[in-house]
Amino acid sequence: MDWTALGLSLRLAGWTVALLLPVSVLVGRLLAYRRFAGKGVVEALVMLPLVLPPTVFGFYLLLAFGRGAPFGDLWQGLVGRPLVFSFEGLVLASVIFNLPFAIQPAQRGFQAIPPEVREAAACCGMSPLRALWHIELPLAWPGVMTAMVLTFAHTLGEFGIVLMVGGSIPGETKTIAISIYDRVQAFDNRGAGIMSAVLVAISLAAITLTYALSARVGRRLG
Amino acid sequence: MDWTALGLSLRLAGWTVALLLPVSVLVGRLLAYRRFAGKGVVEALVMLPLVLPPTVFGFYLLLAFGRGAPFGDLWQGLVGRPLVFSFEGLVLASVIFNLPFAIQPAQRGFQAIPPEVREAAACCGMSPLRALWHIELPLAWPGVMTAMVLTFAHTLGEFGIVLMVGGSIPGETKTIAISIYDRVQAFDNRGAGIMSAVLVAISLAAITLTYALSARVGRRLG
Amino acid sequence: QEDAPVVAAASDLQFAIEEIAARFTEETGMSVRLSLGSTGNFARQIRAGAPFQIFMAADEQFILDLHRDGIVPTEGTLYGIGRIGVMVPHDGPLAADGRLDSLAAALEAGTLGRFAIANPEHAPYGLRAKEALQHRGLWEGVQPHLVLGENVSQAAQFALSGNADGGIIAHSLALAPQIAAQGEFALIPEEWHQPLRQRMVLLEGAGEVAEAFYAYILTPAAREIMDRYGFSLPAGG
Amino acid sequence: MALDVDLRAQAPIPLDLGFRVAPGEIMALVGPSGSGKTTILRAIAGLWRPEAGRVAVGAEVWLDSARRRWLPPHRRRTGLVFQNYALFPHMTALGNVMAAMDDPTPDGAARILGLVNLGGMDARRPAELSGGQQQRVALARALARRPLALLLDEPFSAVDRATRVRLHEEVLALRAHLSMPVLLVTHDLSEAERLADRIAVIEQGRIVAEGAAHAILSDAAALRVLGLEDAISILPALVAAHLPGGLTRLEGPTGPLLVPALALPAGARVQLRVRSADVLLSRSPVTGLSSPTVLAARIEALTPGQGALLVRLRAGASVISCRLPLSGAQVLGLSPGEAVHAVLTDPVVTELPG
Amino acid sequence: MALDVDLRAQAPIPLDLGFRVAPGEIMALVGPSGSGKTTILRAIAGLWRPEAGRVAVGAEVWLDSARRRWLPPHRRRTGLVFQNYALFPHMTALGNVMAAMDDPTPDGAARILGLVNLGGMDARRPAELSGGQQQRVALARALARRPLALLLDEPFSAVDRATRVRLHEEVLALRAHLSMPVLLVTHDLSEAERLADRIAVIEQGRIVAEGAAHAILSDAAALRVLGLEDAISILPALVAAHLPGGLTRLEGPTGPLLVPALALPAGARVQLRVRSADVLLSRSPVTGLSSPTVLAARIEALTPGQGALLVRLRAGASVISCRLPLSGAQVLGLSPGEAVHAVLTDPVVTELPG
């Protein structure tokens, strides 16, 4: 069992969820409530990271993050180490790739709040921020939850992008997904099976727990 | 531009959406309204296809569907040709892999319907089926829509499973995702770029159109 | 086209096999469909009943195993010996040097960035790269710098994308014009690693077209292409 | 077909009651907020399942816990107006009504919308309607189903007086026409008085008083549950003759009664409703007053109430409640058994069916 | 601080009106369903933006289209009771109230819930409350904000009579205490009568009548908009003396008036409200009747109404509306200018502030 890889994957999923949670809430809310020209196109654009095969998407990220590309060089200049073949690069790639999962369900969650409840929040003197925190978030929580669980699960299983921008460096970019795949490729079915089982068990536990906790969080926020 | 592969991908996405639509509605509705022991675990289980890397997931499907496996042999006996390395096999794999996208958002969509509206439907004499069609579906539509768009987009971009279960046979199982990846592998960046652009453009158009149409469908059902 | 036989070919054959297939169609009017991928994957898929008619592996062991298990009817034919070499991008810090002195110097100086090879756990070219590095005594030192491609083609991708200082890739890839243009390549001495014996086999149920193509690969016309892409065949092999 | 209801439950609220509503009868459920009125309607409609009980319309049994019978809501032919309307938000007013019809036709639905004074609002969605308009769509939808039992949960609370009067008439007409049992939850006692044949007073899930509307509205104990001290007396009578000078003479258990002319044939059965505050007493015969309705009565009981004296009068077979300012009683010096003249200053006369 | 409102719009409904509510004043908005009452409250709260207009409380300007000023709803200190309550479904009753408080404390919120008779329901969520209970939570939430303007959209429609009376008292106490302007939308005219100082009658987005409550309630034209024929006369008076025999003598523009004893000191300002149907007329002086309130008046006008004669009386400086059954008028043979004795059978006497 490659515990390092599992730990790395969980860290990656954790960071991705943590970074996408605010994005999911803010962009989801924006798309839910604001009307603007071309909104339909924006909604479709949000879906795009899904449409490209992860490997291809990863390839373009490799080009964009790499040496010689403006973004890659900017990062290198700022942080002092390259973005590709690094954990930070994986996180960034994962954040971009999970945008559709993070935004769409959250948007639906916000849309499902009856307008008069939001109006009541304003009439109770809540600033938009307080209304977001005390009223909208708890009520949109099932949607945001779905967004985060999809993101979490998907990051654990993400393979193509990680393969492309990661380079399979143990402890840095060799995630559990890559590790299992390597076992499979090496015809080590038993090793792959054990790792898969552990991954599935941990995910199952994590997601079940999250659902259970989220019910509480929903209540606490109230 | 590999039009054959693109056509294949669109066909695959179409079939996946068509087959998952009823699943999404029925299972999503069930999870939304029914209370039963272990529901939290079922909800987490629905997420599992996401957690395993697609290639690994595909590997296990290959084991399950392939020669010598009970299910694979059963299929071969019934249909006369193997399930793996066929379009049917891809569709089946894709359906399984997209379950989380198809079910979760639909479930949230159904949950967002105020209970008294469903009660009113029953009091208007609507059988559960008529209520589903005339009341629940139109109101849960945004969620179901999200489910289907996520499924569609994800199928277009799906790579790992298709590679494993399909074997990349041109015209049969070589989807646009694999075709683009092949171009990348062959250092044909221009070819890959063109195909990616076409794929993105078509997806963008398809998703935008779907959103626009779905607004109408929502109205028509009303 | 729809019922043309499918040839499963290791990804190092990428360029050679495309050219051969085109020539084959030109000369005979028959056509084949190519599926390029990792040798290991193909072997597994063939066990699961994949409808390939010809399997061209990057490592003969896979075919010998399939034959041993009775999955393919024959041991097939050796069609080439692969070679590996160092590929570095233009203007990169490393020199394209087959004896890996430049790599060793960079290691010593602590200036080495990332270095790409295919995953030695399952990619034949990766394993040979590892052997070569071990032979040169660099394996331990280079490990922290390695980035692993899923297959040799991806390793080339890494080596040339500007994100690594270089890598060890297949000669066959380095000979392809679009790759050759991106950097410099030098062969690693053959004796530094086990030979990359590449074998192909006709699968059960292969049809006439497949048989014709199988035979065609061994004709001088095809051999010329193979040679051009670095799949030399030892005399009488 | 009569509606038979019998409900028992412990949670979420204790409930223990039973009643029967005859076909064509309107029964009002009144009682404090939170006493269980909505819960009763929900149990009848099948939206809530009591722990035990029986609900039946005629021979059709919807719930019988003893026989483990339970019909789901959509198989019960009820028309329910929800307290919060519960309209279908994605449908127009017309669509909402058509959704409840057996043979939905736009014309039929438009006709029902016309009944509730919503002609011209066909194409509006609930979000584009005012509160009262939404409530009327909900009423129209309940009627559209041609229910076996009509269940109205404060159906007129958001509607203005003029429309309300019109809707009252519609409900009465419909009730006579379709002869279905009607259950009406209302907080407006004048509405209950106008519409209901019988009233059940609900308190904490039990019926604390039940009976003919006039009996309940003159039952001080029942009214106290409702926070009212104002009893209403109801006197049955027959139209006897039309007199010159714009008067009609009624005959009833109270003896002859003069009332402002009625447009009813002699022999018609009527009923007079009088608020207890609208009864004046005099020791001497009363003449020359603008109210012609005076009857002779005897004082049965005197009960001091809140700042007033409650007087129970007997006139023939009828009992009349009268609330006098204490001063009035003092001036007259009344005592039980005495004969007095009662002036009914504002009796409401309504025709009884049959 | 007074609330100044001036609104103009074409869509979704035409709106063209302006009014001012003084601090501590309760103004009732009445009018047919769909006339725009809710829309007016929404405009004041900032939930709807009219095409033009001005809304200000004292010096605080919330909307001034001429100066392009617009304050978002959460910056306007309003307490709004929504017609459909709009409670926060995920919060308890207590949570809902605390959500609107500046310094939320459970004790403070519980106290306000006690005010609306919901003690003990603190921990219930909206879905676990009855309709009337939810409505009261909404009222408590609106009060909790200590608003500069209280906007009540049919806040008592789902509440039983007893609770309603209590809530009326709370609102009146609060109004006196906090001296904020209150706008009350209601369909219940007796509620408007009891609570409101002024009434504005809205029809199709315009004010068709506006004035002191008593003036509007005795204005036949205004009442007809509301579907009512029943005018109410309001007579101001001063408590003059307490007489033996449980009577109090009032002095007013109508001359001396005897009423059942009041618990008010001499000199207190009061007001009598009399429904037009509760006035009896007699040509000869009236004595020995249980109602002591008799005054001398002169007939100003006689108007035939629906099955009744509407009589306008003048008594001193006051006008009293009286609805007689046609027969009563015929019996008496009334004509304009004649002197009559008017018996007020059920006057409601309330103390005026100041």
Ligand SMILES: Nc1ncnc2c1ncn2[C@@H]1O[C@H](COP(=O)(O)OP(=O)(O)OP(=O)(O)O)[C@@H](O)[C@H]1O
């Ligand atoms: N979005 C809209 N589109 C079209 N018409 C609308 C819209 N919203 C409201 N209306 C109309 O505006 C009118 C005024 O509505 P409003 O809610 O102010 O009425 P109201 O006086 O409060 O009525 P009620 O007493 O029934 O609550 C109604 O006729 C309503 O149908």
Ligand SMILES: Nc1ncnc2c1ncn2[C@@H]1O[C@H](COP(=O)(O)OP(=O)(O)OP(=O)(O)O)[C@@H](O)[C@H]1O
């Ligand atoms: N899910 C629940 N959990 C706990 N108590 C509940 C629940 N649902 C209803 N109740 C309580 O049951 C009681 C009866 O509710 P119901 O809605 O029948 O009252 P009601 O008579 O219709 O009142 P109203 O006139 O205010 O509408 C109320 O006290 C309410 O708080």
Ligand code: MOO
């Ligand atoms: O045959 Mo490979 O390209 O070394 O996986």
Ligand SMILES: [Mg+2]
């Ligand atoms: Mg109720």
Ligand SMILES: [Mg+2]
């Ligand atoms: Mg309104």
